[in-house]
Amino acid sequence: MENWSWMLDESASSVGPQIDRLYYIILVITGIVFVATEVTLLYFLFKYRHREGHKAEYIHGNTKAEIIWTAIPALIVLAIALMSRGLWAEIKDPANVPADAMRVMLEAKQFEWNLTYPGPDGELRTGDDFTVRNRLDIPLDRPTVLEMTSVDVIHSFFVPDFRLKQDIVPGMAMQMWFQPTRAGVFPIGCAELCGIGHTRMRGTLTVHSPADYQAWVNEQVQGAASAAEPAAPAPATQAQ
Amino acid sequence: MATHAATAEGHATGAGHDEHHKLSFIRTYIFSTDHKMIAKQFLLASLLFLLIGGILAGLVRWQLGFPGQPIPFIGSMFSDTTAPGGIILPEFYNSLVTMHATFMIFFAIMPLLVGVWGNFLIPLQIGAPDMAFPRLNTASFWISVPAGILMLASFFVEGGAAGAGWTSYAPLSANPEYSGVHMGQVLWLVSLIILGFSSLTGAVNYITTIINMRAPGMTWFRMPLPTWSLFVTSWLLLLAIPILTGGLIMLLFDQTIGTGFFNPATDGEPLLWQHIFWYFGHPEVYILILPAMGLVSEVISNRARKPIFGYHAMVLAIISIAFLGWVVWGHHMFQSGMNPLLGTSFMISTIIIAVPSAIKVFNWLGTLWKGDIHFDVPMLHALAFVAMFIIGGLSGIFMASAPVDIPIHDTYFIVAHIHYVLFGGSLFGIFAGITFWFPKMFGRMMSPKLGKIHFWVTIFAYNAVFFPMHNLGLRNHMRRIYDPNSYEYLQPLQGLNTFISIAAFILIAGQMIFAFSFFYSMFFGEKAEQNPWKSNTLEWTAAGHPPGHGNFPGGTPHVYRGPYEYSSPESNEDFLPQGVPPEPVRRGAVPREPGFLPTGD
Numbered sequence: 040m041e042n043w044s045w046m047l048d049e050s051a052s053s054v055g056p057q058i059d060r061l062y063y064i065i066l067v068i069t070g071i072v073f074v075a076t077e078v079t080l081l082y083f084l085f086k087y088r089h090r091e092g093h094k095a096e097y098i099h100g101n102t103k104a105e106i107i108w109t110a111i112p113a114l115i116v117l118a119i120a121l122m123s124r125g126l127w128a129e130i131k132d133p134a135n136v137p138a139d140a141m142r143v144m145l146e147a148k149q150f151e152w153n154l155t156y157p158g159p160d161g162e163l164r165t166g167d168d169f170t171v172r173n174r175l176d177i178p179l180d181r182p183t184v185l186e187m188t189s190v191d192v193i194h195s196f197f198v199p200d201f202r203l204k205q206d207i208v209p210g211m212a213m214q215m216w217f218q219p220t221r222a223g224v225f226p227i228g229c230a231e232l233c234g235i236g237h238t239r240m241r242g243t244l245t246v247h248s249p250a251d252y253q254a255w256v257n258e259q260v261q262g263a264a265s266a267a268e269p270a271a272p273a274p275a276t277q278a279q
Numbered sequence: 280m281a282t283h284a285a286t287a288e289g290h291a292t293g294a295g296h297d298e299h300h301k302l303s304f305i306r307t308y309i310f311s312t313d314h315k316m317i318a319k320q321f322l323l324a325s326l327l328f329l330l331i332g333g334i335l336a337g338l339v340r341w342q343l344g345f346p347g348q349p350i351p352f353i354g355s356m357f358s359d360t361t362a363p364g365g366i367i368l369p370e371f372y373n374s375l376v377t378m379h380a381t382f383m384i385f386f387a388i389m390p391l392l393v394g395v396w397g398n399f400l401i402p403l404q405i406g407a408p409d410m411a412f413p414r415l416n417t418a419s420f421w422i423s424v425p426a427g428i429l430m431l432a433s434f435f436v437e438g439g440a441a442g443a444g445w446t447s448y449a450p451l452s453a454n455p456e457y458s459g460v461h462m463g464q465v466l467w468l469v470s471l472i473i474l475g476f477s478s479l480t481g482a483v484n485y486i487t488t489i490i491n492m493r494a495p496g497m498t499w500f501r502m503p504l505p506t507w508s509l510f511v512t513s514w515l516l517l518l519a520i521p522i523l524t525g526g527l528i529m530l531l532f533d534q535t536i537g538t539g540f541f542n543p544a545t546d547g548e549p550l551l552w553q554h555i556f557w558y559f560g561h562p563e564v565y566i567l568i569l570p571a572m573g574l575v576s577e578v579i580s581n582r583a584r585k586p587i588f589g590y591h592a593m594v595l596a597i598i599s600i601a602f603l604g605w606v607v608w609g610h611h612m613f614q615s616g617m618n619p620l621l622g623t624s625f626m627i628s629t630i631i632i633a634v635p636s637a638i639k640v641f642n643w644l645g646t647l648w649k650g651d652i653h654f655d656v657p658m659l660h661a662l663a664f665v666a667m668f669i670i671g672g673l674s675g676i677f678m679a680s681a682p683v684d685i686p687i688h689d690t691y692f693i694v695a696h697i698h699y700v701l702f703g704g705s706l707f708g709i710f711a712g713i714t715f716w717f718p719k720m721f722g723r724m725m726s727p728k729l730g731k732i733h734f735w736v737t738i739f740a741y742n743a744v745f746f747p748m749h750n751l752g753l754r755n756h757m758r759r760i761y762d763p764n765s766y767e768y769l770q771p772l773q774g775l776n777t778f779i780s781i782a783a784f785i786l787i788a789g790q791m792i793f794a795f796s797f798f799y800s801m802f803f804g805e806k807a808e809q810n811p812w813k814s815n816t817l818e819w820t821a822a823g824h825p826p827g828h829g830n831f832p833g834g835t836p837h838v839y840r841g842p843y844e845y846s847s848p849e850s851n852e853d854f855l856p857q858g859v860p861p862e863p864v865r866r867g868a869v870p871r872e873p874g875f876l877p878t879g880d
Contacts, residue, residue, distance in 0.1 A: 042751075042771065042772055042775045043747065043750050043775070044750065045749075045750070045753060046753075047753060048754075054682075058682050058685060058686065061680060061682055062683045062686075065676055065677055066677075068676075069674070069676055069677070072669075072673060073670065076640060076644070076669050077669060079644055080644060080665060080666060083644065083647040083648055083652075084647065084652060084654075087647060087648065087649060087650045087651065087652050088652050088654070089652055089653045089654075090651075093651055094584070094651060094846050094853055095585040095649060095651035095846040095853065096585065096650075096846065097585075097586065097846045097848055098588070098648075098649065099586045099589075099590065100586075100588050100590065100591075100592065100645070101589075101645070104589075104641075104645065105589050105592045105638070105642075108637065108638060108641040112637040112638075113631070113634045116630040116631065116679075117630070117631075119676065120627045120631075120680070123626060123681055124623055124626070124627075127619065127623060127681045127682050128623070130682060130685070131619035131622065132619055133619075149457065192448075192450050192451040193450070193451065195689060197755075197757070199686065199755035199768070202686045203685065204614050204686065204688055204689070205614055206614050206615045206616050207616070208543075208549050208550055208615070208616045209450060209543045209549060210543020210544075210547075210549065211543075211550070226766060226767065228755075228757055228766060229757075230688070230689040230690070230757050231448070231689060232373065232376075232443065232451070232759040233451060234373075234451060234457055235369050235370045235373065235442075235458075235459055237369075237373075238763075239762075239765050241765065241766060
């Protein structure tokens with residue numbers, strides 16, 4: 040029965056709890072409105088059902104009621120909009136991208152995600168970069184910025200556990216940042232119909248402890264050095 | 280307010296009709312200029328497309344409920360490029376998803392609301408002999424026929440039908456290298472370009488007719504709400520369709536003659552397509568719901584035997600929904616990569632549109648309050664509209680909040696929302712309309728027994744299909760994926776997907792009850808009285824039964840009051856038609872207080 044739940048699974052990124060909180064606020068508000076209106080509807084249908092000899096009351100409306108039920112929903116939805124505004128800016132405003140983040144390049148194409156990492160020097164676009172297909176591996180202790188491009192159609196990078204989703208439009212350089220809050224392995228999906236192979240455009244996001252992450256980088260660099268010429272970006276080395 | 284209505288004579292000359300001359304079969308049933316016949320043509324054609332759209336949905340649900348298994352019974356009919364051995368291929372699945380939405384939106388719901396009721400109701404409800412431009416009206420229907428044929432034909436061309444989604448996001452839709460579909464996409468584009476002219480000619484006709492041809496006394500605020508909503512919808516069509524057509528032509532050029540409007544390699548801009556598409560696409564959502572709101576308002580007021588609560592507020596809500604509908608398109612693009620500051624402004628405008636929608640719901644509840652509610656089949660559908668529209672409206676608030684939209688965007692939560700609005704809203708509104716006006720259209724009643732069975736099967740199966748889709752979305756089930764099980768985390772949802780699919784098959788099968796009842800009643804139904812619902816509006820009380828060519832045999836009616844004077848103390852019955860002259864003094868009648876003057880004066 041958990042498939043029928045309106046609860047969200049536990050999130051794994053810094054913005055996750057805030058998005059979830061807003062979701063639950065909206066769930067409660069809409070839940071109350073839903074029950075109140077549907078119960079009122081059913082009650083009226085029962086109470087004012089047709090009975091012989093009974094006539095409806097001749098009422099055209101009530102200005103006071105119109106004002107009340109215009110003003111109250113307006114206030115509620117404006118409150119939701121205001122609550123959403125700050126969080127939206129925090130997540131999406133380029134000014135809020137953390138300066139100390141690790142930068143990873145993501146190139147989307149039909150039907151794979153190619154991720155290029157800074158090598159041991161910590162800098163992208165240098166000779167020691169390495170590229171991995173369909174795997175995003177990041178350390179737990181610092182934020183990551185994805186520099187995203189697409190070479191063909193629009194794809195959408197979706198990490199459900201991180202409450203992350205960003206379309207990647209060809210011809211546009213896009214970026215997205217996130218800060219993981221726990222180690223683990225999380226699915227990556229493509230959320231925008233991108234062609235015949237859309238359904239298999241998957242990947243995994245692995246959050247490592249800092250030490251494990253370093254070990255993983257070293258492993259990849261050695262693999263890349265034995266497989267490819269030093270010029271960056273190196274070809275994909277690891278198929279899933 | 281002054282009455283601008285023209286007399287019947289002034290306009291009947293343009294209608295090309297002649298009372299003494301019997302029209303040939305072709306002029307009566309095929310190239311008719313009679314708005315009522317054109318409405319019936321739209322009705323039959325769009326019900327056919329509703330069936331086709333439903334079958335496509337059934338195939339989509341087969342793949343999701345029983346992935347990789349051969350389609351039963353009809354599986355062997357499919358070609359090797361679509362479903363070899365009855366097993367649906369991914370490219371065919373993409374076409375099914377795309378064409379289901381395309382047929383439902385453009386060829387079923389839109390003509391069922393605008394083509395059918397715009398044609399049938401507008402002249403009859405305002406007391407006009409026909410449309411302002413009857414021959415343009417004929418053209419409006421016949422332009423839509425080749426559009427439908429081309430769209431159907433696209434299934435049979437090389438590469439199959441369009442598979443880039445009904446939204447046809449470029450560059451996937453612009454370049455056959457990416458989608459594997461060329462001719463299918465071209466036909467999709469050409470078909471919709473042609474169909475746009477059908478909508479435009481219709482819209483021009485409806486607007487002109489309503490402005491110029493209202494009967495004496497039919498002031499703006501005495502117009503029935505279906506006519507009001509169709510008037511506002513026509514403006515949306517008039518302003519939105521050319522935007523879409525422009526975008527479609529650009530995409531067609533990208534696809535065929537090598538332009539690069541949406542191709543980044545030639546400095547084109549893929550997001551431009553989305554802006555054009557949704558600048559049309561969001562008003563389109565209101566094109567698909569406003570007429571249904573009008574139909575439902577009429578049925579609820581009539582079957583509750585009570586004036587519509589807050590008539591002026593209802594009209595203002597229709598107008599403000601239509602107006603706000605122009606400034607919210609960006610909420611479809613929160614995750615598209617457009618400037619996040621734009622996201623903020625679109626979020627605020629979007630969330631404000633909840634207010635007029637809420638006003639409408641409260642006014643429907645207010646109409647039921649202290650009413651005398653008759654649960655006839657049209658009323659059941661109208662009440663279902665209200666109950667389901669509440670769900671569809673509330674679920675919209677989740678994605679209107681841009682941060683909450685991040686996880687649910689492009690998931691089944693969105694699929695649930697759109698179907699609560701388009702099926703729970705529009706289609707129940709259409710069923711309410713068809714069952715209510717059927718006696719006026721065909722002179723016979725639809726079977727109440729079959730109607731009730733159809734209603735209860737539909738409402739239960741419908742909720743079993745679409746309500747759990749919210750839950751799928753919250754478990755991060757993406758839309759438009761061919762095989763959810765390819766994601767390990769979606770595998771536990773297979774049982775729910777199978778449940779939804781079985782409910783969907785019951786829902787589709789249940790519609791056959793309606794189809795049977797529709798055609799059976801047309802020929803063998805109980806003969807209807809002149810005014811079976813004891814309605815106030817002109818189509819029931821002044822027009823012939825069923826109305827002949829020219830509509831008002833007794834001459835142009837005169838209108839004395841608003842359309843919803845039910846249970847008025849002025850009358851001994853519980854209705855008071857718009858065309859009945861007021862009696863100066865009536866013995867025993869309660870004098871009216873000034874505050875209760877009929878609306879609109």
